[in-house]
Amino acid sequence: MRRLLAAHLGCCLSLVAPVLVCAQTTAVAPSETLTASAPAPAAPASPTASVDPQPPAEASPQATPAAAPEEPKGLFEQTWHQFQIGGRFSSINGDPARFQRYQDMRDGLLFTDFRYAFEAPDGTSLFRATADNVGFRDQHYVANYERTGRFVVSGFWQGIPQFYSVDTATPYTTTVSPLLLPDDTQLAIQNGQATLSAWVPLAPQFDLMERRDVGHVSFVATPTVHLDVKGEFTSTHHVGGLPWGQSFGFGNNTEVALPYDSRTNDLKLGTEWTNGHEMLRVAYDGSWFNNPGSTLVFDSPIRLTDSTSAPGRGQSALWPSNSAQTISAGGFAKFAHRTQLTGALSFGFWNNNEPLDPFTINSALTQLPLPRATAEADAHVFSGNVNLVSRPKPDWQFTARLREYNYNNETPAAAIPQYVSYDTSISASPTGGPLLFAHSTTTFGADATYTGFHPLALTAGYGRNDNSYDFRTFASTGENVLRLSADMFGSQGVTFRAKYELADRTGSGLDDSLLITMGEQPDMRQYDIADRTRNKFTGQVDFTPTEQWMFSLSGGLGKDNYPNSYFGLQDTTFRTFSAGVNYSDDTGLGVGGSYNFERYGGLQQSRSAKSDPAQFNDPTRNWTADSTETVNYFSIYVTPPKFGPSTEARVSYDFSYAEGTYLYTVVPGGPLPAPSQLPKVYNKLQQLHVDVRHRITPKLALAVTYLYEPFRVYDFAFDPSVINGIAQPSSLVLGYVYRPYTANSWTISLRYLF
Amino acid sequence: MHSPKSVEHQLVKPTQTQVCATCHRLEVTKTERAVAHMPVREGAMSCTSCHNPHGSISNVKLLKTGSSVVEQCTSCHAEMRGPMLWEHEPVRENCTTCHDPHGSSNDRMLVVRMPMLCQRCHVASSHPSSIYDNNAITVNKSNRMFGRSCVNCHSNIHGSNHPSGQFFMR
Numbered sequence: 061m062r063r064l065l066a067a068h069l070g071c072c073l074s075l076v077a078p079v080l081v082c083a084q085t086t087a088v089a090p091s092e093t094l095t096a097s098a099p100a101p102a103a104p105a106s107p108t109a110s111v112d113p114q115p116p117a118e119a120s121p122q123a124t125p126a127a128a129p130e131e132p133k134g135l136f137e138q139t140w141h142q143f144q145i146g147g148r149f150s151s152i153n154g155d156p157a158r159f160q161r162y163q164d165m166r167d168g169l170l171f172t173d174f175r176y177a178f179e180a181p182d183g184t185s186l187f188r189a190t191a192d193n194v195g196f197r198d199q200h201y202v203a204n205y206e207r208t209g210r211f212v213v214s215g216f217w218q219g220i221p222q223f224y225s226v227d228t229a230t231p232y233t234t235t236v237s238p239l240l241l242p243d244d245t246q247l248a249i250q251n252g253q254a255t256l257s258a259w260v261p262l263a264p265q266f267d268l269m270e271r272r273d274v275g276h277v278s279f280v281a282t283p284t285v286h287l288d289v290k291g292e293f294t295s296t297h298h299v300g301g302l303p304w305g306q307s308f309g310f311g312n313n314t315e316v317a318l319p320y321d322s323r324t325n326d327l328k329l330g331t332e333w334t335n336g337h338e339m340l341r342v343a344y345d346g347s348w349f350n351n352p353g354s355t356l357v358f359d360s361p362i363r364l365t366d367s368t369s370a371p372g373r374g375q376s377a378l379w380p381s382n383s384a385q386t387i388s389a390g391g392f393a394k395f396a397h398r399t400q401l402t403g404a405l406s407f408g409f410w411n412n413n414e415p416l417d418p419f420t421i422n423s424a425l426t427q428l429p430l431p432r433a434t435a436e437a438d439a440h441v442f443s444g445n446v447n448l449v450s451r452p453k454p455d456w457q458f459t460a461r462l463r464e465y466n467y468n469n470e471t472p473a474a475a476i477p478q479y480v481s482y483d484t485s486i487s488a489s490p491t492g493g494p495l496l497f498a499h500s501t502t503t504f505g506a507d508a509t510y511t512g513f514h515p516l517a518l519t520a521g522y523g524r525n526d527n528s529y530d531f532r533t534f535a536s537t538g539e540n541v542l543r544l545s546a547d548m549f550g551s552q553g554v555t556f557r558a559k560y561e562l563a564d565r566t567g568s569g570l571d572d573s574l575l576i577t578m579g580e581q582p583d584m585r586q587y588d589i590a591d592r593t594r595n596k597f598t599g600q601v602d603f604t605p606t607e608q609w610m611f612s613l614s615g616g617l618g619k620d621n622y623p624n625s626y627f628g629l630q631d632t633t634f635r636t637f638s639a640g641v642n643y644s645d646d647t648g649l650g651v652g653g654s655y656n657f658e659r660y661g662g663l664q665q666s667r668s669a670k671s672d673p674a675q676f677n678d679p680t681r682n683w684t685a686d687s688t689e690t691v692n693y694f695s696i697y698v699t700p701p702k703f704g705p706s707t708e709a710r711v712s713y714d715f716s717y718a719e720g721t722y723l724y725t726v727v728p729g730g731p732l733p734a735p736s737q738l739p740k741v742y743n744k745l746q747q748l749h750v751d752v753r754h755r756i757t758p759k760l761a762l763a764v765t766y767l768y769e770p771f772r773v774y775d776f777a778f779d780p781s782v783i784n785g786i787a788q789p790s791s792l793v794l795g796y797v798y799r800p801y802t803a804n805s806w807t808i809s810l811r812y813l814f
Numbered sequence: 815m816h817s818p819k820s821v822e823h824q825l826v827k828p829t830q831t832q833v834c835a836t837c838h839r840l841e842v843t844k845t846e847r848a849v850a851h852m853p854v855r856e857g858a859m860s861c862t863s864c865h866n867p868h869g870s871i872s873n874v875k876l877l878k879t880g881s882s883v884v885e886q887c888t889s890c891h892a893e894m895r896g897p898m899l900w901e902h903e904p905v906r907e908n909c910t911t912c913h914d915p916h917g918s919s920n921d922r923m924l925v926v927r928m929p930m931l932c933q934r935c936h937v938a939s940s941h942p943s944s945i946y947d948n949n950a951i952t953v954n955k956s957n958r959m960f961g962r963s964c965v966n967c968h969s970n971i972h973g974s975n976h977p978s979g980q981f982f983m984r
Binding site (some may be wrong): 557 | 836837839843845846847853856858871872874880882888892893894898899901903904907908920926930933934935937943944949951952957960961962965966972974975976977978979984
């Protein structure tokens with residue numbers, strides 16, 4: 061009885077409670093969803109791959125008998141008593157880093173897909189554990205223990221690598237701040253006896269990578285049937301090197317491998333009470349970001365000693381340690397006529413009080429006095445919302461919501477009339493110090509849905525978004541949104557959805573002096589707050605004429621116009637289309653495919669001019685840039701029937717091609733020279749997965765997977781011909797480039813059920 | 815519920831991503847982007863890493879953490895949370911002004927590549943409003959056209975805690 065009630069509570073709570081204070085449902089920690097998203101090593105990543113046409117899956121893990129492992133009905137079905145052990149062998153032609161951007165595909169012994177569950181015979185407890193990619197950089201471990209009706213304890217450990225490059229090289233001899241260069245070469249370049257080319261032979265190759273290691277533990281306790289108490293702790297260690305730019309002035313920039321080692325600790329505590337008709341939740345969230353290396357000192361590649369025109373070394377602030385504390389409360393109440401009111405409040409306190417670095421470390425310059433010793437950066441954040449859902453009549457449903465969000469900047473004003481630019485020279489601050497940006501948002505929305513034309517549901521909705529800003533060019537913006545949608549539901553074999561949105565945003569309280577102060581064109585409008593009209597349509601149809609066939613079509617188009625933005629973004633457009641088909645039958649055959657097309661465009665206008673009024677105000681110096689991106693994505697999969705009694709296979713193929721073009725135009729007959737158009741950029745990724753499994757004994761199966769993955773790319777900003785031939789050595793760069801690769805990867809393993 | 819296709823959570827399809835793709839095909843396709851994406855297709859993240867599909871009463875877009883897009887993103891990218899001495903307005907207000915959280919063909923998941931992205935809001939005289947065409951690469955060898963473009967110099971683009979960080983170069 062307690063378990064049934066708990067399950068019901070869990071369903072209700074999961075609808076309304078973002079804080080995971082769940083009565084007795086198995087803790088839905090992120091780790092579990094991550095685990096569940098990879099059911100088989102060769103599972104296609106296609107977003108439109110259909111339902112796996114296998115016989116009905118085995119019963120959920122909670123019902124699995126604890127004593128003996130079940131023989132799966134299919135070799136690709138996961139059980140809770142299994143592991144895979146074998147070897148991985150890969151051949152990579154080209155860039156191995158890009159192939160392993162977020163994964164570790166090195167050769168070696170592979171122990172993965174470990175699943176174990178134990179449930180007490182009387183059903184009073186359940187333990188589960190998983191392990192994947194053991195010993196590799198992307199290893200992942202999960203464990204849960206549930207005492208039915210009492211508590212759930214769960215945890216995970218996950219490594220997420222990010223492999224940037226094997227092409228990187230740097231003459232900097234240290235890997236932590238200060239980043240040092242050999243003094244003799246610095247001096248030689250300073251004295252004109254050498255050029256930046258001198259650094260090239262002094263730059264050994266290194267692998268540029270970073271990773272996140274995330275550890276998480278949580279518990280949910282249910283002291284009474286009405287009360288849940290929850291706690292979570294997550295610690296994320298982020299370490300490695302990042303490609304990072306620094307500069308000592310125009311025309312000279314230095315790319316370094318930024319050393320990074322930070323830790324973020326998050327603590328969540330909450331309690332939730334419910335009687336099924338009302339719910340009240342209170343919670344505390346604390347987050348601490350600790351970055352002991354929040355200052356970067358780096359040698360100049362062009363000189364050794366400080367001077368009044370250039371330094372021998374630079375100093376930059378990195379991300380400061382900070383904290384965020386949030387107290388929140390939420391709840392719902394149910395009323396007659398299937399009406400529910402839900403609300404939430406939260407109060408956040410954000411803080412960064414790191415010591416301020418000096419204005420410069422250039423000893424040849426006069427040091428400017430700091431406005432204060434520490435940042436004293438504070439923000440108070442308030443959020444509140446109320447949602448009402450009601451079905452007073454069988455054919456009518458109404459929803460309304462009101463949301464308020466305030467970001468209040470509590471940082472004390474700091475007078476900074478001057479600053480040191482590039483550690484090189486003292487410059488006047490156009491604003492006299494930091495502008496204390498703050499903003500607030502009030503959002504109202506209401507929808508009415510009529511289902512009298514069953515199976516069709518028609519919805520009309522209105523929304524109003526009001527925003528106010530401190531120190532933005534508009535003091536406030538207001539937007540009206542009209543939404544119309546039609547859904548077909550409950551009809552045999554057909555589901556349909558079409559949605560149209562019309563929105564109109566207008567700014568008020570224009571203060572173009574802020575633009576003028578910063579040297580911007582006064583007719584420029586920042587597109588995130590500029591006047592805007594939006595038209596957007598999306599639609600989707602799914603048709604299942606028989607149990608075997610499923611067809612789907614979807615598409616969308618839309619345009620954002622910025623009618624009063626003489627400079628800046630003028631408009632953006634999108635077009636999307638997708639089609640898919642899936643077939644499955646009783647023989648075990650499953651096949652499907654999908655095609656996706658996306659096209660995005662953006663038109664922006666600017667004026668290429670110096671600050672003198674003759675140029676600054678000359679409209680014949682205007683230019684536009686029209687950016688277009690298209691993406692074609694194609695995916696197919698085949699799951700053939702069993703080959704004999706003991707062999708099964710899966711094959712999938714994914715193809716993605718993305719292309720970007722940029723068209724510059726200038727005023728005909730104007731003073732600007734005709735632009736030399738940028739080359740097209742593109743990337744093409746193909747993935748062929750083949751996964752074959754053969755049962756040797758009832759408990760043992762041979763699993764062979766093959767991945768063929770060619771990647772082709774051209775991006776002028778990262779192409780080796782540009783970075784190695786043009787950029788370097790005029791600038792000191794790491795050599796981080798975009799390179800193609802072709803990877804062939806095999807995994808041969810034994811899958812054992814125990 | 816009686817014949818779930820997934821190992822856990824009784825989903826109607828084998829993976830969570832496939833369930834979401836039934837209706838949100840565009841967003842899921844973006845996670846497959848070759849150049850810039852979250853580690854969804856590698857299995858390190860999923861839709862529910864950021865979204866609560868059953869609802870969220872405290873945040874927009876069914877985001878599961880915090881009360882705004884910024885709070886959701888900085889729950890993992892806490893280094894951007896600040897607050898900073900020198901703030902960059904779009905960073906403080908909404909990460910999606912510059913980034914597409916589901917994936918992009920542009921480095922760092924930007925909605926459009928640099929310098930075009932920056933030039934949508936910055937039209938000041940001299941270099942912010944210059945045309946960076948192919949000559950900027952091949953003839954002028956401009957450091958604003960290769961690698962991280964504008965961020966080669968304006969590296970603290972998410973905000974700076976340095977007294978000399980007004981233009982995010984320190």
